[in-house]
Amino acid sequence: MASAIAELLDHRLVFIMGKGGTGRTTVAAALGLLSARRGRRTLVVEMGRENDLQRQLSVDTQQHSNPREPIQVSDRLWVLRLDPEEALTEYLELQLKIKRLVHGIMQNSGIRKLLGAAPGWRDLITLGKLWHLETRQLEDGAPLWDCIIVDAPATGHALTLLRVPQVIVNTVQLGPLRRHTEWVQELLRDPKKTCVVAVTLLEELPISETLEFSQGLKELGMAAGPTIANAVEIGSELADFTAVDTALARIDPAALAEWSAPDTLRAILRDSIARDALQREFLARLQTETGSAPIQLPYLAESPADLDAISELSDALERADR
Numbered sequence: 606m607a608s609a610i611a612e613l614l615d616h617r618l619v620f621i622m623g624k625g626g627t628g629r630t631t632v633a634a635a636l637g638l639l640s641a642r643r644g645r646r647t648l649v650v651e652m653g654r655e656n657d658l659q660r661q662l663s664v665d666t667q668q669h670s671n672p673r674e675p676i677q678v679s680d681r682l683w684v685l686r687l688d689p690e691e692a693l694t695e696y697l698e699l700q701l702k703i704k705r706l707v708h709g710i711m712q713n714s715g716i717r718k719l720l721g722a723a724p725g726w727r728d729l730i731t732l733g734k735l736w737h738l739e740t741r742q743l744e745d746g747a748p749l750w751d752c753i754i755v756d757a758p759a760t761g762h763a764l765t766l767l768r769v770p771q772v773i774v775n776t777v778q779l780g781p782l783r784r785h786t787e788w789v790q791e792l793l794r795d796p797k798k799t800c801v802v803a804v805t806l807l808e809e810l811p812i813s814e815t816l817e818f819s820q821g822l823k824e825l826g827m828a829a830g831p832t833i834a835n836a837v838e839i840g841s842e843l844a845d846f847t848a849v850d851t852a853l854a855r856i857d858p859a860a861l862a863e864w865s866a867p868d869t870l871r872a873i874l875r876d877s878i879a880r881d882a883l884q885r886e887f888l889a890r891l892q893t894e895t896g897s898a899p900i901q902l903p904y905l906a907e908s909p910a911d912l913d914a915i916s917e918l919s920d921a922l923e924r925a926d927r
């Protein structure tokens with residue numbers, strides 16, 4: 606049987622979701638690097654206006670002026686920041702075939718007001734762009750991207766994003782919008798092609814959100830992939846209570862009695878042990894409620910902020926996959 610990560614990376618479209626700040630961008634980058642290392646042409650897509658992903662992967666954004674072109678990070682790994690406005694312009698150019706006309710449309714104040722009043726178009730065009738990326742082919746007919754990993758918005762918005770095709774299909778009866786949306790929906794609901802990974806910290810709130818989210822996915826007819834427990838810190842050296850007690854036992858009790866440090870040390874250790882136990886409990890809860898053991902990523906003492914640190918997390922994923 607294929608391991609959880611191999612199975613996950615076998616999908617064409619992998620959404621990385623989770624509560625804000627749980628490490629979605631970091632995990633998307635680490636998985637992307639791992640997928641590329643395993644020989645697959647991989648594109649990691651970031652949404653919105655931030656360049657967090659590029660920063661994590663040490664990309665010098667100043668050097669790349671065409672926002673539509675994926676930026677190559679390393680062998681077989683590319684990143685793309687998906688800006689809905691840019692994607693809409695590109696889509697209209699493809700449909701209308703006249704660039705100048707599209708430029709006029711996009712600058713028209715009436716159109717801009719309309720776009721401002723209907724925020725759902727951003728989600729729809731974002732999904733449309735992902736669909737387009739998924740269908741692109743190389744000259745020999747092979748897919749351009751073996752794996753597209755999406756650093757998706759935080760959970761609440763993510764469900765809205767994934768629900769948009771359903772809303773359109775329910776309300777628009779005919780025409781190209783309906784047809785294109787059905788293609789997108791088909792891709793999202795194809796468990797062989799699309800998979801959603803939830804990233805969580807081992808804390809109450811992100812875990813509750815993860816579980817609610819997977820319920821929401823089921824209702825949308827989408828497949829939930831494995832859960833990734835990020836920044837896990839179990840079994841640190843500090844938790845070795847016995848070693849410290851053994852060391853303290855060697856000290857003359859009279860000298861020890863005058864020294865306040867042992868108590869502080871014990872308190873820190875007790876804390877650390879309690880935290881370990883709590884994290885183990887959360888891991889067990891995730892396993893019971895999702896039906897499979899979460900993939901664990903270690904806590905790094907220094908926040909991962911460049912390609913080397915991300916590479917360290919990819920190694921950890923590799924180890925977790927054996």
Ligand SMILES: Nc1ncnc2c1ncn2[C@@H]1O[C@H](COP(=O)(O)OP(=O)(O)OP(=O)(O)O)[C@@H](O)[C@H]1O
Nearest residue numbers: 625626627628629630631835836903904905908909
């Ligand atoms: N395993 C880890 N060990 C230590 N720090 C981590 C780890 N994973 C992520 N971080 C740090 O936690 C912070 C949040 O991570 P990240 O930006 O990936 O989360 P996010 O879910 O994408 O956040 P946002 O909701 O803002 O997009 C960052 O500073 C990141 O470097």
Ligand SMILES: [Mg+2]
Nearest residue numbers: 629630657756
């Ligand atoms: Mg992020």
